[in-house]
Amino acid sequence: MSIDVTTEVVRERSLPVRAIRDTIAITGRNLIAYRRVPQLLVFSTIQPVIFVVMFRYVFGGAIHIRGSVSYVDFLMPGVFVQTVVFGAIATAIGLASDMKSGLMERFRSLPMARSAVLAGRTTADLARNVFVVLLMLVVGFLVGFRIHTDVLGLLGGILLLLAFGYAMCWIFATVGLIVGDPETAQAAAFPVLAPLVFASTLFVDSASMPGWLAAWADHQPVSLTAKAVRYLTLGDSPLGRSSDLWAALAWIAGILIVFAPLAVRRYRRAI
Secondary structure (H helix, E strand, O other), rough: OOHHHHHHHHHHHHHHHHHHHHHHHHHHHHHHHHHHOOHHHHHHHHHHHHHHHHHHHHHHHHHOOOOOOOHHHHHHHHHHHHHHHHOOOHHHHHHHHHHHOOOOHHHHHHHOOOOHHHHHHHHHHHHHHHHHHHHHHHHHHOOOOOOOOHHHHHHHHHHHHHHHHHHHHHHHHHHHHOOHHHHHHHHHHHHHHHHOOOOOOOOOHHHHOOHHOOOOOOOOOHHHHHHHHHHHHHHHOOOOOOOHHHHHHHHHHHHHHHHHHHHHHHHHHHH
């Protein structure tokens, strides 16, 4: 009896280790796709670069920002946030593709932790965001973006961006698992993204918006994350305050608390 109990305890203790090992394996499997099909990574970086050039040199002269902050310093935190938000669509498309191809059923037949599929997908997308954010930071410096705080503020802004991108991945993981088709997942992402990205303070100051729209733009998660990054990189101003940082962290925690369990529940139903 004691031998059986000891064996069971060892087996239970090994479950978290196995889940971590399986998550790393699935993460590696998803990252290999970027190495084998580098166009996926190339095209995911072209769009934000186009946004930077367009808003910096085409629209920048016509957009006025409160205070003495230059438009490029206002713009780049917004572009960083937009980049990680748009990148989260890959989570929905990837999971929907796996469902449509029958890969989910193959994973189910393997002796692996079920949590590894979702955790591996979101972790791989987090790793991609690390590369894309660093690349966009270099692009920002090339077009004139400068840090007005210190290195710790910059690192804090990068970590906040990655955390927000990771939280958004769970929203789109839920979307991808619900629709189960990559083309539909891409189409379904737009109604979620449009009011968050375009009705926000990513590219313009809310002072130029009508009151009802400014109220939404100032308090929704995408805007608050951008304002928090501005606070960390530019310092305290009407464009970004410490309260925005805490609000952004609250949104990140809330999204994870709500959508991670929803995605897990939907995944269990799907397989």
